[in-house]
Amino acid sequence: MTVLSVENLSAGYGKAEVLHGVTLSVDQAQIVAIVGPNGAGKSTLMHAVMGLLPRQGQVSFIGQAAGEVGWMVRHGAVLVPETRALFTDMTVQDNLMLGGFARWSQRSRPGGRQAESPPRLDLAASMADVFEVFPRLAERRRQLAGTLSGGERQMLALGRALMGQPKLLLLDEPSLGLAPKIVVDIFRVISALRDRGIAILLVEQNARAALLLAEYGYVLEMGRVALHGPCVDLASDVRVIETYLGRKRDARLPG
Structure with a gap:
């Protein structure tokens, strides 16, 4: 079952458009990874999907036209921002x-x-x-x-x-600033949440780890989807290897 469907999404800040016609989907109990360079629009994508930014295009969540952030939260979508936004x-x-x-x-x-x-x-x-x-x-x-x-x-x-008992988790850079051992622990938890039936949209700078964890991936460049496909295929794509993974084709997530 498709939990999140995004079609031809454009969004930005004021007159500066950052995303240009992005299309993607996330199914129940699936992890979908978004990878790409800094400034590609990954965090903007997460905020636009959640209704935190004005957007153009179609966003559907659990079969309904998605509303703004309050509507998304009430219906079971939760964003975990890269800042974590805790009340310290x-x-x-x-x-x-x-x-x-x-x-x-x-x-x-x-x-x-x-x-x-x-x-x-x-x-x-x-x-x-x-x-x-x-x-x-x-x-x-x-x-x-x-x-x-x-x-x-x-x-x-x-x-x-x-x-909030989410149906969809949007995770923005969950490994940011963490030691490698902690990253492994966090990614194991994310995998376990997928096994509970939660759909997960994962933005991650660590492309190698993200493609090992997720089933399907999108490469975002300059606000557009440059490549997409099963993660096993992306991980063996020459362009992805040279740009995001280095040349270690057989690398594995530690642990």
């Missing part, structure tokens, strides 16, 4: 609680029906699930987010996203 003077637990805010505030369902389960119990179960995925966050639950290490902050950003 709040505890780990309080940051996680904010991840379920849309579910707290959604008093009724379409057609006027009331929510069936008490929000407090629902959020408690979600937090227990996050602590199962990230045991370290359970140990740090009363610690201020600003005192966490870089790897722990990324865990918290992902955990906060999971609190």
Whole structure:
């Protein structure tokens, strides 16, 4: 089932158009990687899909025409930005609680029906699930987010996203600034989330790791899709190897 469909998407900042006619799709339980050089428009793409930027073209999410960011969040799309955007003077637990805010505030369902389960119990179960995925966050639950290490902050950003029980995760540079061992751990978690049925759109500067993790990939250059296809094919494409992977055709993600 197609979770996200983007057709002929153009977007930018003011009069400066950054994306030009981008088309892509993400299926349920699929990781799709977006790779490309700095300035190619990767983060702009994520923000435009989420409705954080004015856009032209068609964006469909779970079979419906996508609205702005509030609509996307309520329907199960969550963006984890490269900055992680944590509330550093709040505890780990309080940051996680904010991840379920849309579910707290959604008093009724379409057609006027009331929510069936008490929000407090629902959020408690979600937090227990996050602590199962990230045991370290359970140990740090009363610690201020600003005192966490870089790897722990990324865990918290992902955990906060999971609190919304997403159907689609948009991950912008999840490995940015992390030590190689932590990157391996984070990518293992992302793979496990895919196995839960979550669709994942992954923007990643580490093209080698992204193409090893994802099933399908798009190469974005100057705001346009330059190449796309199964990641196994992209990883063996001469142009991709020379531009993004170096010449080590047989490299593997460590761990």
